[in-house]
Amino acid sequence: MQNQIINCLSTLFSTFGLFIYIMWFYLALTSALFLGFYDIFKKTSVQNNAVLPVLLLSTTTSAAIFIPIILFSKFNYWDKEFILYTPNIPIETHLLVFIKATIVLLSWIFSFFALKHLPITFVSPIRATGPMWTLMGAIVIFKEQLNTFQWIGIATTLSFFWLFSTTGKLEGIHIRKNKWVWFIILGTLIGAISGLYDKFLIRNINRMAVQAWFSIYQALIMIPIILFIWWPQRKSSTPFTWRWSIPLIGIFLVIADFAYFYALTHPESMISIISALRRGSVVIAFGVGAILFKEKNIQKKSLYLLGILTGIAILIYGSH
Numbered sequence: 001m002q003n004q005i006i007n008c009l010s011t012l013f014s015t016f017g018l019f020i021y022i023m024w025f026y027l028a029l030t031s032a033l034f035l036g037f038y039d040i041f042k043k044t045s046v047q048n049n050a051v052l053p054v055l056l057l058s059t060t061t062s063a064a065i066f067i068p069i070i071l072f073s074k075f076n077y078w079d080k081e082f083i084l085y086t087p088n089i090p091i092e093t094h095l096l097v098f099i100k101a102t103i104v105l106l107s108w109i110f111s112f113f114a115l116k117h118l119p120i121t122f123v124s125p126i127r128a129t130g131p132m133w134t135l136m137g138a139i140v141i142f143k144e145q146l147n148t149f150q151w152i153g154i155a156t157t158l159s160f161f162w163l164f165s166t167t168g169k170l171e172g173i174h175i176r177k178n179k180w181v182w183f184i185i186l187g188t189l190i191g192a193i194s195g196l197y198d199k200f201l202i203r204n205i206n207r208m209a210v211q212a213w214f215s216i217y218q219a220l221i222m223i224p225i226i227l228f229i230w231w232p233q234r235k236s237s238t239p240f241t242w243r244w245s246i247p248l249i250g251i252f253l254v255i256a257d258f259a260y261f262y263a264l265t266h267p268e269s270m271i272s273i274i275s276a277l278r279r280g281s282v283v284i285a286f287g288v289g290a291i292l293f294k295e296k297n298i299q300k301k302s303l304y305l306l307g308i309l310t311g312i313a314i315l316i317y318g319s320h
Helices: 001-044 050-076 091-117 120-127 130-142 147-170 179-204 206-236 245-265 271-279 281-292 297-320
Strands: none
Touching: 001 050, 001 091, 001 120, 001 245, 001 271, 001 281, 050 091, 050 206, 050 245, 091 120, 091 130, 091 179, 091 206, 120 147, 120 179, 120 281, 120 297, 130 147, 130 179, 130 297, 147 297, 179 206, 206 245, 271 281, 271 297
């Protein structure tokens, strides 16, 4: 009887240990899932709606989540080992996080406007090329050398990216003449710059401090943008309409980023797998968006999206 109890306990602890070991994998999947629906909520919120107020309210939602977390940490309402504990950071570090907030917000402004005017099944595959541009930036900035797999990944991604661009013509979207296409490309490129900057931040600053203050600074930056850019022109532009999907943008992004950063802190986590899984959010946005918004040429777009994701997977494999 005693041996049976010991064996049961041993099995229980082994199972629990295995769960802890692969928890980072499920956290990465959770991040991808929430990111996919985050994109759906963005499209739902900005379609036929004023973009800048949507961005203000969504970022304010994210900030509102972190304000009590920061206060509870400051006044020691929970232990420093608690998962949500956010330590104090010096002024110099606040400046670094403020720069990140500015970069990401600029990327979002371009992306939100593009998403308003373009099909989500057109925008999502372009956004999926982000890791490729991040690597290209690393080559230029950090003088990195590409290996064979990375070259194959870039060549595959660019080839299918070009093929994908041909589907736009079937829907009257001409890349060279359509400014919204250039908006999503700019948003993706600026997002790649943010990815490079993240490598520096996460190595040197507590993940909760980065996520919390980054969210708050974005909301603060949006206030003067609304007051001096959108408000004086509001009567001559698209009117703003409240939708319940707007706060869900901020909520789902907070959960997605939290799961992502937490997965990275696990000692057994593999950044190559996490990055690949995170790109899976595009599949969710593409699939649900195609059905929800009844978009066209889905078969061709799906094939080219698969090619782009294959290129990104090869690129990530070669990078790690």
